[in-house]
Amino acid sequence: MSTTPSANTPPLAPGLPFVGSILALSNDAQDFFYTQYRKLGPVFRVRALGNEFKVLAGPEINMLMGTQPDAFSAWDTWEPVVQDFGGKKTITMLDGPEHARMRRLMRKSFSREALVSNVPQVVALITELIQQQELGQRIPAARFMQQITANILGVLSNDRVPGEYFDDIVTWWTMLLEVHVSHLKPASTLQSARYQHAHQRAKEFASLVFEERKKNRPEIDEDNLLDNLADTSSQDPDFLSHDEALFLTLAGYFAGLDTVANVSSFMLYELLQHPDILAEARAEADRVFAEGVPTPESFRSMHTLHVVAQETLRLYPIAGVLPRKALRDLEYGGYVIKKDEHFMIANAAPHFSPEFYKDPYKFDIDRYREPRNEHKKRGAFAPFGAGPHTCLGAGLAEVQIMLVVATMLRYTEFTMDPANYKLKKAYSPSMTPKGFGIKFNAWRS
Numbered sequence: 518m519s520t521t522p523s524a525n526t527p528p529l530a531p532g533l534p535f536v537g538s539i540l541a542l543s544n545d546a547q548d549f550f551y552t553q554y555r556k557l558g559p560v561f562r563v564r565a566l567g568n569e570f571k572v573l574a575g576p577e578i579n580m581l582m583g584t585q586p587d588a589f590s591a592w593d594t595w596e597p598v599v600q601d602f603g604g605k606k607t608i609t610m611l612d613g614p615e616h617a618r619m620r621r622l623m624r625k626s627f628s629r630e631a632l633v634s635n636v637p638q639v640v641a642l643i644t645e646l647i648q649q650q651e652l653g654q655r656i657p658a659a660r661f662m663q664q665i666t667a668n669i670l671g672v673l674s675n676d677r678v679p680g681e682y683f684d685d686i687v688t689w690w691t692m693l694l695e696v697h698v699s700h701l702k703p704a705s706t707l708q709s710a711r712y713q714h715a716h717q718r719a720k721e722f723a724s725l726v727f728e729e730r731k732k733n734r735p736e737i738d739e740d741n742l743l744d745n746l747a748d749t750s751s752q753d754p755d756f757l758s759h760d761e762a763l764f765l766t767l768a769g770y771f772a773g774l775d776t777v778a779n780v781s782s783f784m785l786y787e788l789l790q791h792p793d794i795l796a797e798a799r800a801e802a803d804r805v806f807a808e809g810v811p812t813p814e815s816f817r818s819m820h821t822l823h824v825v826a827q828e829t830l831r832l833y834p835i836a837g838v839l840p841r842k843a844l845r846d847l848e849y850g851g852y853v854i855k856k857d858e859h860f861m862i863a864n865a866a867p868h869f870s871p872e873f874y875k876d877p878y879k880f881d882i883d884r885y886r887e888p889r890n891e892h893k894k895r896g897a898f899a900p901f902g903a904g905p906h907t908c909l910g911a912g913l914a915e916v917q918i919m920l921v922v923a924t925m926l927r928y929t930e931f932t933m934d935p936a937n938y939k940l941k942k943a944y945s946p947s948m949t950p951k952g953f954g955i956k957f958n959a960w961r962s
């Protein structure tokens with residue numbers, strides 16, 4: 518590998534002595550990375566409170582995650598999260614054949630098909646929660662969406678809503694991510710009575726769900742998440758320990774809390790900002806619900822809701838920066854990233870580049886339509902990551918977001934609360950529309 522001395526030192530993002538870029542990072546870390554990518558190129562250094570790390574961005578790194586997966590690992594990021602639960606490893610940490618084996622255990626329950634073949638049940642879950650709301654009452658959007666999401670994914674993967682365990686699961690997962698993944702809180706936070714209680718309750722719920730399925734398991738093999746976890750952990754505990762199986766039992770409850778819930782909230786916000794698109798989406802929802810609930814074919818005909826979801830995923834990439842460690846020396850953008858070096862992949866940085874997206878900060882659903890198809894350039898659209906670790910629930914998440922919003926449009930009239938709400942993004946720990954609420958003003962029959 519040949520490198521010139523200057524090629525070994527990528528440009529440094531602006532910052533102050535010692536504290537570095539901490540202010541910009543705490544304000545909006547993701548946006549800071551995307552802006553620096555446009556100014557400094559595909560590799561740059563960031564300093565914060567005496568630490569320094571590199572950020573790799575651009576469509577090429579998204580492609581490289583697929584073509585050279587052996588160069589990266591997310592092991593160190595997720596290890597403390599799983600250890601806290603009692604296990605050693607989980608799907609996001611593995612690579613190669615073990616990783617492929619783990620994905621197979623979960624694939625069917627987290628597939629698009631899992632939702633599309635259970636639409637009546639999913640619509641019933643959504644309408645039940647909608648009907649529990651009072652007209653005119655303020656509803657914190659992200660929290661409401663977390664509840665809907667956990668109920669849907671819980672039923673699809675484990676045939677059970679989280680019920681009285683919902684708050685505990687949210688607290689457990691949020692605090693774990695804040696400490697170990699986003700590093701927004703110190704590790705001592707996890708010693709608090711609040712966390713310890715939530716952790717114990719989350720584990721209790723996982724055991725309950727896992728054991729109940731074992732007792733009531735049907736005779737016929739269903740390629741079901743819980744059965745796969747039970748079989749694998751009893752046959753090959755080195756590959757999947759009991760605690761690791763319990764951790765993944767909760768995946769349906771935690772996987773959507775930061776992701777689907779926040780994207781759906783941003784989508785409601787954008788619809789309310791664009792009455793013309795809202796009207797188009799509502800007409801589509803009315804059409805697909807005209808003869809009962811949407812059918813598998815209806816999903817393919819929901820063109821407006823699909824492009825609205827895509828544009829929301831582009832503009833609000835809740836997992837737009839992914840931490841990694843180099844497993845070997847890696848050359849990227851003319852620089853060398855050394856073996857064992859920790860760095861960030863800004864997978865969503867191209868989403869904000871005018872090279873790919875015309876007027877990239879504008880919410881514009883036509884960019885996905887012929888002839889523009891701006892997202893189709895390789896590596897330019899990566900809200901679900903890239904390569905072997907690409908989101909396992911991507912297809913499911915997309916149809917879920919579309920169905921939840923379509924159901925709300927079909928059965929309710931809603932507005933923003935407060936009416937003059939100005940969007941403020943916050944990280945808690947993932948990107949969320951801070952203070953954004955809605956209220957139902959009328960039921961539609």
Ligand code: HEM
Pocket residue numbers: 591608609610620623627670768769772773776777780835836837839840900901902903905906907908909910911913914
């Ligand atoms: C809008 C919603 C979602 C977004 C934006 C999203 C985003 C992502 C991203 C970027 C990754 C890659 C992480 C990495 O490479 O380090 C990922 C992985 C993953 N996601 Fe999602 N996700 C969403 C919803 C879901 C849902 C609903 C599920 C399951 C029901 C799910 C399950 C997973 C799993 C299991 C992985 C790990 C895959 C692996 O390591 O092989 N996600 N997600």
